[in-house]
Amino acid sequence: MSQTAASELDQATLRQAYGTFPSGVVAIAARIGDVPVGLAASSFVSVSLDPPLVAVCIQNTSSTWPKFRDAAHIGISVLGEAHDVAARSLAAKTGDRFAGLTLETTPDGAIFIDGASSWLDTTIEQELPAGDHAIVLLRVHGLEVHSDVAPIVFQGSRFRKLVVEQH
Template identity: 65%
Template sequence: MTAFDPAALREAFGHFPSGVVAVGAEVDGTRVAMVASSFVSVSLDPALVAFCVQNTSTTWPRLEHAAGIGISVLGESHDVAARSLASRTGDRFAHVTTTTTPSGALLVDGASVRLDTTVDQQVPAGDHAIVVLRVNGFEVSGDVEPVLFHRSRFRRFGAFAS
């Protein structure tokens, strides 16, 4: 076993591939979004999903009180958009086309799943918070393949031989 080291543990966690979602809203007329790779479904009744956000995030405080928050499950055509939305500088929306719902939820066009949500609760969890969101509406585009986050890189599914 490796001695506990935060950098080594982060690398170990990165060996688990995950999907990538954009979390966004229109706040005071401005599009605000971030990327999360910790998205998970939580409950069907009530309809809840969750993601984790670092306590040091400067984007989440701008989003957390929005009336509607969009969750867009990014597809493989969004690999450039994922990098853009995750950047700390520059125009995050340079390579992203979005739609805003009447609630203010910001949704990425062409995503495989788009959810219109509201914050249900936030649970402190170490250096992160677990954000639980109530799903108010959704749409699915079943023909969109996902983009994956694995070992600190955005990737696409490869062919799988059965």
């Protein structure tokens, strides 16, 4: 095993190391005015059951995230294994991020992606600076679980499917 010294760390090496950890992928979406706004994130984590809180990490350079600060509610959709194309569209810098997707919108403006493993209706609780990202803490106001939909996994810069072991 060769170890990289702290003085030798660069973004490519860090990205490679961080990429060994598999994570789910979420769509973050809301209606801002009359326009659906969305992005994809693989840095989603549950934080607290009481109160119900989740968090995502958003790059400081995101031109999409600032639009969410005006959202009454934000929808978090845990993307299913059939959403590999959707995850790439939602992560794109240009074009229609919602092309080909069926959306459901709440009266408060949270947008959910059809075919997701779960939906969380959230509001921004707090935003904390964290290096080149912000940690966004979100309060969960409602949810819907679709336990028959397997989640998509992002690992090593690739989308993957979970394999269920048979016992």
